[in-house]
Every structure is written in structure tokens, then in C-alpha cells.
Amino acid sequence: MKYDFTSIIDRNGKDAIAMDVEAGVRIGFLCGDGVKIREGFDVIPMWVADMNFPTVPTIPEAIIERAKHPAYGYFNPTEEYFQSIITWHEKRNGVTGLTKECIGYENGVLGGVISALNVICSKGDKVLLHSPTYIGFTNSMTNNGFDMVLSPLKKDENDVWRMDLEDMEEKLRTQNIHAAVLCSPHNPTGRVWERWELEKAMELFEKYDVKVVSDEIWSDLILNGHKHIPAQMVNEWARQNTVAVYAPSKTFNLAGLVGSYHIIYNKWLRDRVRKESSLPHYNDMNVLSMHALLGAYKPEGYEWVDELNQVLTENVNFACDYIRDHFDGVEVSKPDGTYMLFLDCTKWCEKHGKTIEEVQRAGIEVGVIWQDGRIFHGPCATRLNLALPLSRVKEAMERLDRYVFNA
Numbered sequence: 001m002k003y004d005f006t007s008i009i010d011r012n013g014k015d016a017i018a019m020d021v022e023a024g025v026r027i028g029f030l031c032g033d034g035v036k037i038r039e040g041f042d043v044i045p046m047w048v049a050d051m052n053f054p055t056v057p058t059i060p061e062a063i064i065e066r067a068k069h070p071a072y073g074y075f076n077p078t079e080e081y082f083q084s085i086i087t088w089h090e091k092r093n094g095v096t097g098l099t100k101e102c103i104g105y106e107n108g109v110l111g112g113v114i115s116a117l118n119v120i121c122s123k124g125d126k127v128l129l130h131s132p133t134y135i136g137f138t139n140s141m142t143n144n145g146f147d148m149v150l151s152p153l154k155k156d157e158n159d160v161w162r163m164d165l166e167d168m169e170e171k172l173r174t175q176n177i178h179a180a181v182l183c184s185p186h187n188p189t190g191r192v193w194e195r196w197e198l199e200k201a202m203e204l205f206e207k208y209d210v211k212v213v214s215d216e217i218w219s220d221l222i223l224n225g226h227k228h229i230p231a232q233m234v235n236e237w238a239r240q241n242t243v244a245v246y247a248p249s250k251t252f253n254l255a256g257l258v259g260s261y262h263i264i265y266n267k268w269l270r271d272r273v274r275k276e277s278s279l280p281h282y283n284d285m286n287v288l289s290m291h292a293l294l295g296a297y298k299p300e301g302y303e304w305v306d307e308l309n310q311v312l313t314e315n316v317n318f319a320c321d322y323i324r325d326h327f328d329g330v331e332v333s334k335p336d337g338t339y340m341l342f343l344d345c346t347k348w349c350e351k352h353g354k355t356i357e358e359v360q361r362a363g364i365e366v367g368v369i370w371q372d373g374r375i376f377h378g379p380c381a382t383r384l385n386l387a388l389p390l391s392r393v394k395e396a397m398e399r400l401d402r403y404v405f406n407a
Helices: 021-026 058-067 079-093 109-120 135-143 165-174 195-207 236-241 267-278 287-296 299-326 346-352 356-365 390-405
Strands: 103-106 126-131 147-152 179-183 211-215 242-246 260-263 340-344 381-385
Touching (some): 058 299, 103 267, 109 179, 109 242, 109 260, 109 267, 147 165, 165 195, 299 340, 299 390, 346 356
Parallel strands (some): 211 242
Antiparallel strands (some): 242 260
């Protein structure tokens, strides 16, 4: 490969909460006070959703080149910024008709989701989401006074997570819901929705007059030959009634720089979301964040993401095969996208008389820092980040095998 996905980078002392077990416990992402890593085990960071690969070199090059100029005053995003976004979506997902006017800055995807919901809903209104549910949705929507209505995904005969269209319709019909948050690809299950699934969902949303907010931050990370379908490209109704939110942060590991954007084709909706986003007076782009995006969306960025997806596919395939072969009673559905696994430990815990907290703690004690699945509405689950060199994935699986699931 042209780019480096095998080196183990040292993130200690480099502003990475992924390496900080105490921070994970403190913010509620990891279970149990007082959990400690046993002597002789190093940290394998597999919880918070950032990557342990060096990003594409054009990003630090772009940041450094801009930082050489010793003035960092007020600025406006450049034409190159908007054109880079337009070209990225056209080349990677076949998006047509996207113009500069449809693109608006957001400090973060969750902020964009809340701004859109504040336009569509009133405080206390019900919003439909699928479960398992990304903890960021739960926290931000609860903090902002929205009532989450969860429609559980269900596995089909091939162990693939699917939307329960009957359950969705029942809740839309009976609970006076006028907004839905779609996660596409889905976090934490990793589903990349097929076109027919999105079409059926949009039919329901149109039938019950439901506006859609689509979080597509994971849309570049697609595995095993799957294809991301932007929600707004499903049909004209979806195009006019969906707010889509994106960022280069998941794709290129830029979360610490801050910088997302929305795409809204409907002018009425676009004007009001932009107004809502402006109200706090701090939803403003950072100049280095803009140059990071420009560095990311260069030709090298396209190459880098293609190689990254090959690496993530290999990691996911290895981990899923290992879990099925070695961890009897642990169920996992192979994700189509993202770099997360969502493990259902229900049968294993029942067989061994253990709680999911005991399982979680046992992994952390041997340095496998994974994430409590209960915060995603998985009652006996854990979430596992595979965005690190395959050698570390293999080491983590061996530790879980020896010290947790077959101790």
C-alpha cells in the first residue's frame, strides 16, 4: 500500500482521550469506577470512535503551510472549500445538483442535528430514532428537551440488521411524530442501508409528514464492496425534506480540529437551519479546520480513503471470524461500514453467570479498552473500535480469548 496503516503510533501525551481509561469512566463511556489495567498490559484503544492511524499526509501539510503565515484573523470560507465538498460528494457518491448555496458550516454533526430539530420541532416533541442508538444522539437530544421514540432494528434470517418498517409505521401513526433522525451508515451496528430500505423509510416519512435529519458522518467508511446511498438522493421528496450532516472528521481522524457541514436543498429549510445555527454566535469555522478539509479532499485523500477501507475491511473480517470461531455465545453481525463492532454477549453471560459489566471490566483490566454497549441501548452489549493496525486487533482478540471469554 502507498500509505501507512501498520505502524503503531504513540498517542500518549498527544491529547488523545482514547488512551485515558479514567477519562472514559468519568464521562460514562466505560463501566465502573476503580477499574485498573493489570501490570504487564498496555492500552489497546478500542472505545471512543477515532482512529489509530496517521492521517493522509496532505492534511498536516495543508495545516503547516497555512500556519507558517503569522496572521490568523477573521476570514470567510473560500470557493475552493465549497468546490472541494461538491467534488467529493459527486465522485464518491454520485451526488448531482449540489451547489455552494446548499452547504452550510456546523461546528459538529450533533450541533447540526440539534439545529435542524429546533427548526422542525418544538421542545418536548417526539423524534423517531432506531435502536441501538448512538450515545451522542441520546445525550444531545435529552439535553435539548426532545422525547426520543426508539424503533428497534431487528436481524433478518441472514443476521443482517434491518429497519422494522411495521414498528416504525405504528409509532409514526400513533405518537404524533414529525421528525426522524437517520444514522446512515448506522452507528453502532455498521449497517449501510440499501436503496430499497431507504425508499421504504422515506415512503413512511412522507406519508406521515415527517422531516428527516440524516447523520452521514460515516458515509466514506464503506466495507466489503457495499455502497452508500445519500438519503437525499433517494427521491425528490427526500431531497426536499432531509437535512444531511457530514464531516471529514471520522474519515480522516480530525475530530480534535472541529468542523462539519450540512447539505440542505430546500431553501426554506436551509434558511431557517442556518439562522438557528447562528443563534449561539459561536458556530464559526476555524481557519486551520478549513485547510484540513482542503488537504483531506485532495486527490491523495481519495486514494487514502480507498486504502483505509481495504484495511478496515480486513480488520472487520478477521475480528468477526475470530469472534465466531472462539467466543461461543457472543453474537456479532458483520458491519457493512464504519469501523465499529457491536457485540451481543447475552447468551455468553447467561451461560457463564456473568454480567455485561463484569465482561467489560475483564477486558479493560487486560488493556482492551472497549465501550459499554448499554449506553447505546444494547442491554448486554459492548462496542469495539477496529480502526487500528491489524497486529493490534489480533492482540486484542487473543487477550479477550485468553482472559475474558475463555478464561
